[in-house]
Amino acid sequence: MMTERGMVAPAAGGSVLARFDTILATAVPELTGRARGVAFDADTGRLDVVPEAPACGTKLRWSAPKLIAAANERVPNADVRALRVLAPAPLKASPGPASADPAPQLAAPVVPVERRGVPRARRRPGRCAGPDRAGPHPAAPPGRSDRGRLRRARAERAGATVFSTPHPRQAAGEVA
Numbered sequence: 001m002m003t004e005r006g007m008v009a010p011a012a013g014g015s016v017l018a019r020f021d022t023i024l025a026t027a028v029p030e031l032t033g034r035a036r037g038v039a040f041d042a043d044t045g046r047l048d049v050v051p052e053a054p055a056c057g058t059k060l061r062w063s064a065p066k067l068i069a070a071a072n073e074r075v076p077n078a079d080v081r082a083l084r085v086l087a088p089a090p091l092k093a094s095p096g097p098a099s100a101d102p103a104p105q106l107a108a109p110v111v112p113v114e115r116r117g118v119p120r121a122r123r124r125p126g127r128c129a130g131p132d133r134a135g136p137h138p139a140a141p142p143g144r145s146d147r148g149r150l151r152r153a154r155a156e157r158a159g160a161t162v163f164s165t166p167h168p169r170q171a172a173g174e175v176a
Helices: 012-018 020-027 054-062 064-074 146-158 168-172
Strands: 035-041 046-051 082-085
Touching: 012 020, 012 035, 020 035, 020 064, 046 054, 054 064, 054 082, 064 082
Parallel strands: 046 082
Antiparallel strands: 035 046
16 A cells, blocks of 8 residues: 555664664673664665774674674564674764764774885895995805805715716806
């Protein structure tokens, strides 16, 4: 009969927000007065809640199934399906008009800072010695690394001739 006359059923969103304090007291009594419902989207069934502190937001997230069940039990035809906890904000002592209250913003995700390179304290000694500072080892001749020089010296002491033979590319003249 209501659809024939072009009338719509009253929205459950206002009822959910109006009864949020009793819903919260039923589901999570320790958070009574420490969170407030700010928006309800009837199409998606999402209830937006603003806690007064980050710890209250965590408790709300943990208690979301109980809070959703209590909202659906207290407000018939509400069909609350999801709870979104917004960034913490201090609660006002007396609720003012809804138009004067700014919409709460989502908390920005915490992104770890990417660091490049190895911190100076963890670098191996002698690796970052400049021309004015000598490292613990003398400089290698141009074109040879310290590692290769040390390997050749150990091999010569042991009497091995493995390092005395040139690489096949060096013998062909390809590599300088």
